[in-house]
Amino acid sequence: MPIKILIPTPLRPYAGSKSIIEVNAQTVGEALGDLVTRHPDLRKHLFSEDGKLRSFVNVYLNDEDIRYLSKDATPVKETDTISIVPSVAGGR
Amino acid sequence: MALSIPRTLLEQLRQHGEETYPHECCGVLVGEFDPTGGKAVQAVVPCGNTRTDSPQNRYLIDPSELVRIQREALLTGRDIVGFYHSHPDHPAQWSATDLAEAHWTGCSYVITSVEKGRAVLTNSFQLQDREEAKHFKDEVVEVDN
Numbered sequence: 001m002p003i004k005i006l007i008p009t010p011l012r013p014y015a016g017s018k019s020i021i022e023v024n025a026q027t028v029g030e031a032l033g034d035l036v037t038r039h040p041d042l043r044k045h046l047f048s049e050d051g052k053l054r055s056f057v058n059v060y061l062n063d064e065d066i067r068y069l070s071k072d073a074t075p076v077k078e079t080d081t082i083s084i085v086p087s088v089a090g091g092r
Numbered sequence: 093m094a095l096s097i098p099r100t101l102l103e104q105l106r107q108h109g110e111e112t113y114p115h116e117c118c119g120v121l122v123g124e125f126d127p128t129g130g131k132a133v134q135a136v137v138p139c140g141n142t143r144t145d146s147p148q149n150r151y152l153i154d155p156s157e158l159v160r161i162q163r164e165a166l167l168t169g170r171d172i173v174g175f176y177h178s179h180p181d182h183p184a185q186w187s188a189t190d191l192a193e194a195h196w197t198g199c200s201y202v203i204t205s206v207e208k209g210r211a212v213l214t215n216s217f218q219l220q221d222r223e224e225a226k227h228f229k230d231e232v233v234e235v236d237n
Binding site: 006008009010019020045056058060063065081083085086087088089090091092 | 191
């Protein structure tokens with residue numbers, strides 16, 4: 001089913017400059033897989049060499065962190081929105 | 093390239109740093125990118141500092157807040173153009189921790205020094221290049237009255 005993924009500013013150069021991309025998927029993992037198939041340059045910015053999400057990349061299904069759902073296996077509905085947000089932190 | 097911000101919004105983020113002193117404040121800058129790479133701030137969104145273990149010298153914005161802010165910005169035709177935080181009793185310069193924890197290439201990272209509870213200097217730095225070669229570049233702040 002079609003589902004929307006919101007792309008953060010720093011990843012848009014690797015995603016055809018789009019802020020919202022529609023993919024076809026039944027799970028979050030499928031959605032991210034379809035995303036990097038459509039935009040291969042995104043892969044190394046989202047995933048480490050072992051195929052896991054990079055440590056600073058957060059993926060949310062609507063308002064829930066997928067790490068606290070069923071991770072990649074989290075099922076999606078057509079009305080759902082996946083958000084990708086790199087972390088924001090620092091300090092003196 | 094420059095970061096353009098209305099004076100009222102600049103004062104808002106500086107005041108946030110005074111309110112949270114001696115802890116670091118943090119928040120998101122929402123606005124628009126222009127075709128030349130400059131940014132115009134249209135809203136300042138204060139966030140909570142979730143680094144309760146060391147809030148005097150570290151900050152972390154809850155990703156769920158970022159998700160909400162990004163979604164609302166995109167729905168209204170705007171964007172996240174940067175972030176801000178304070179350095180209590182420390183210069184308004186980026187630190188090694190600031191660079192290591194910065195991942196929003198192209199965005200502004202605004203830092204305000206807060207000395208003895210008073211906001212002093214506010215500087216902006218744009219994060220550049222890919223993750224493996226990232227670096228900050230000094231950025232002009234244009235204050236609109």
